[in-house]
Amino acid sequence: MSAKLLFGLLALALWTSWLCFAQGALVALGWPSALLPDLVLVLAIVLSARASEGRALAALFVIALVRAAFGVEGPLAVLAAFLAAGLALEWLRRWFDFRDPFLCASSAFALSLLLGAWWRVVSAGRVWRAGIAVDWGFTPLLGAAAVTAVAALALAPLLARLPGLRGLWRRAA
Amino acid sequence: MNRSRALGVWLLLCCAAAWLSVRPARVLTPAFDSAFAPLRACVDLAAPALLLCGGGMRADAADARRTLLEGAKSSDVRRALARLAEPAAAHLRAGRHLVPAEVLQRAEGARDVLSVRVPGEAIGIELGDPVVCGDAYVGRVSAIENFELGRISVELVTDPAHGAGALVLDAAGLPVARLVVGGLYARSRARNLAVAVASSSELAEGSAVRVASSAPPLYEREALADGFVLGRLKSEADGAWSVEPVLDYENGLSQVCVLLPERSARGEEVLAEHALSDARWLSTRALTLGDPGGVRSGFLIAAGVQDGVESGAVVWSRGALVGRVDGVSRWYARVRRLDDPGCAILAVASAQGLEPIVLGRLVSLGSTTSGGVRLRWLRPRVIAGDGLEQLQVDLYTGSGEAGLPSGLYLGRALLPVDGGDEIALLRGSEGLLDVDPAEIWVRQTAAGETPR
Numbered sequence: 142m143s144a145k146l147l148f149g150l151l152a153l154a155l156w157t158s159w160l161c162f163a164q165g166a167l168v169a170l171g172w173p174s175a176l177l178p179d180l181v182l183v184l185a186i187v188l189s190a191r192a193s194e195g196r197a198l199a200a201l202f203v204i205a206l207v208r209a210a211f212g213v214e215g216p217l218a219v220l221a222a223f224l225a226a227g228l229a230l231e232w233l234r235r236w237f238d239f240r241d242p243f244l245c246a247s248s249a250f251a252l253s254l255l256l257g258a259w260w261r262v263v264s265a266g267r268v269w270r271a272g273i274a275v276d277w278g279f280t281p282l283l284g285a286a287a288v289t290a291v292a293a294l295a296l297a298p299l300l301a302r303l304p305g306l307r308g309l310w311r312r313a314a
Numbered sequence: 315m316n317r318s319r320a321l322g323v324w325l326l327l328c329c330a331a332a333w334l335s336v337r338p339a340r341v342l343t344p345a346f347d348s349a350f351a352p353l354r355a356c357v358d359l360a361a362p363a364l365l366l367c368g369g370g371m372r373a374d375a376a377d378a379r380r381t382l383l384e385g386a387k388s389s390d391v392r393r394a395l396a397r398l399a400e401p402a403a404a405h406l407r408a409g410r411h412l413v414p415a416e417v418l419q420r421a422e423g424a425r426d427v428l429s430v431r432v433p434g435e436a437i438g439i440e441l442g443d444p445v446v447c448g449d450a451y452v453g454r455v456s457a458i459e460n461f462e463l464g465r466i467s468v469e470l471v472t473d474p475a476h477g478a479g480a481l482v483l484d485a486a487g488l489p490v491a492r493l494v495v496g497g498l499y500a501r502s503r504a505r506n507l508a509v510a511v512a513s514s515s516e517l518a519e520g521s522a523v524r525v526a527s528s529a530p531p532l533y534e535r536e537a538l539a540d541g542f543v544l545g546r547l548k549s550e551a552d553g554a555w556s557v558e559p560v561l562d563y564e565n566g567l568s569q570v571c572v573l574l575p576e577r578s579a580r581g582e583e584v585l586a587e588h589a590l591s592d593a594r595w596l597s598t599r600a601l602t603l604g605d606p607g608g609v610r611s612g613f614l615i616a617a618g619v620q621d622g623v624e625s626g627a628v629v630w631s632r633g634a635l636v637g638r639v640d641g642v643s644r645w646y647a648r649v650r651r652l653d654d655p656g657c658a659i660l661a662v663a664s665a666q667g668l669e670p671i672v673l674g675r676l677v678s679l680g681s682t683t684s685g686g687v688r689l690r691w692l693r694p695r696v697i698a699g700d701g702l703e704q705l706q707v708d709l710y711t712g713s714g715e716a717g718l719p720s721g722l723y724l725g726r727a728l729l730p731v732d733g734g735d736e737i738a739l740l741r742g743s744e745g746l747l748d749v750d751p752a753e754i755w756v757r758q759t760a761a762g763e764t765p766r
Contacts, residue, residue, distance in 0.1 A: 174608030
């Protein structure tokens with residue numbers, strides 16, 4: 142592993158942890174979860190669009206680990222969600238260029254919706270074990286997915302310019 | 315490793331993680347806790363952001379004093395609960411020495427055996443000593459778990475092997491039949507007590523059933539339980555008889571009393587200090603302020619297995635209980651707050667001028683739009699409310715679950731008096747969900763405690 146890649150991954154871990162913290166702080170301040178953008182997911186899409194083939198997987202794995210560390214949900218559930226998102230991005234980027242703002246926003250919307258649905262499934266199991274009825278309302282998921290898509294449109298260029306990540310980009314980027 | 319092989323391993327990891335998160339394997343939990351422990355380093359990367367939010371500042375003396383004052387308030391509830399567990403009727407107190415005992419938890423693998431603690435050592439307590447709650451019969455001492463710590467096991471009357479002798483009384487209070495009661499009547503959802511043997515078939519539904527020891531008694535002090543209430547006779551659909559209990563043996567036991575002969579070797583019973591006074595409260599700080607996903611309500615704290623924290627431990631901040639540890643690794647723990655849907659807690663309500671009400675298990679349904687918490691009362695009942703629809707009460711933790719001390723303040727709440735099952739914990743009551751990231755207390759697990 143080159144020093145450049147290592148530095149890039151460390152910087153990525155740092156930025157991901159700050160994004161995770163910021164999202165958690167927003168929730169603690171009373172920001173409605175239905176309007177909470179998943180900035181970590183947007184960062185993963187940005188990275189998948191720009192990282193070289195060999196480095197994208199390592200970078201997505203770092204994002205999944207950091208996000209799992211911050212979750213109140215069990216680390217395995219978070220890890221599974223972000224590994225699946227990473228796998229989907231890795232597969233889709235063969236056909237699509239996520240540097241295109243519209244594609245970036247669309248994929249953010251779709252993946253946010255899938256992640257939200259997964260959190261609901263995991264939550265449902267826990268709530269059901271506690272002996273209360275499961276709330277399957279999916280409207281908040283649509284809201285969160287839409288806000289994530291807007292965040293992807295607005296913030297993707299900024300996230301791509303975060304200091305320290307250049308070591309992960311492919312040369313043409 | 316080539317790309318397709320890397321993707322194959324990735325897919326395998328993803329599927330395994332997804333499967334284990336939906337169907338957790340308990341045997342693998344310690345291994346995963348160890349594997350995820352280094353992730354604390356990732357969380358620490360956000361420490362500068364936490365400092366900016368005031369997470370590094372220590373609480374001032376006034377806040378610490380408020381915590382102490384709330385603790386003192388909680389001791390009143392514990393005292394009131396202990397008083398409530400003593401028999402009220404004079405004839406049930408006569409000739410008996412009452413030993414207050416706090417319910418700690420259910421025994422591992424035995425739902426009908428309670429682990430309780432008496433003040434000081436278990437001096438003078440013998441196997442078979444009756445255990446009661448108010449005027450109602452609970453069970454008998456089945457083992458001395460730890461003499462020095464005063465921990466004993468109590469076999470509940472709901473245990474199929476129990477077999478308590480009882481009398482059926484008519485409306486005039488005269489005995490009409492003898493019964494043997496023990497275990498639960500299995501063919502009904504109502505959790506009534508099963509009647510094993512009845513001396514007469516001339517029984518009337520609704521008749522009072524009281525304990526009456528057999529002759530010769532099984533245990534030397536069995537007769538001390540004579541006269542204590544079991545419940546009312548009920549005729550079941552299949553023609554069998556059961557006893558509708560006056561106690562909720564699953565959720566309604568917080569404090570009980572062990573009955574000893576009047577001239578017992580025990581001195582005056584001194585109740586334990588309030589829950590905050592024991593030395594197991596560990597000061598820690600928050601590592602995050604909330605869940606980045608927004609679905610869960612909780613945060614991370616900087617204390618883990620190496621600090622003696624286990625899953626289920628209670629977390630206290632700013633004069634109130636804020637949540638419980640949901641998962642723990644070596645160096646940090648995940649805390650779910652009270653408003654996290656599914657978060658369960660045993661609770662007691664206290665209102666001015668009323669005796670404490672043991673509510674049993676409350677499960678969070680999530681937060682309200684006004685910032686309070688909706689709680690589902692699993693075993694609701696009608697309460698005398700002087701014509702009010704809801705009663706304003708202070709909620710405290712009840713005992714009966716490992717790692718959960720009784721008497722910790724939860725907040726002010728509105729309690730339905732008409733048998734409704736939803737309790738509203740109010741926003742604005744002191745301390746509710748208000749966490750000071752620099753001043754958090756978590757209760758360490760004691761030896762022998764296995765929080766859920």
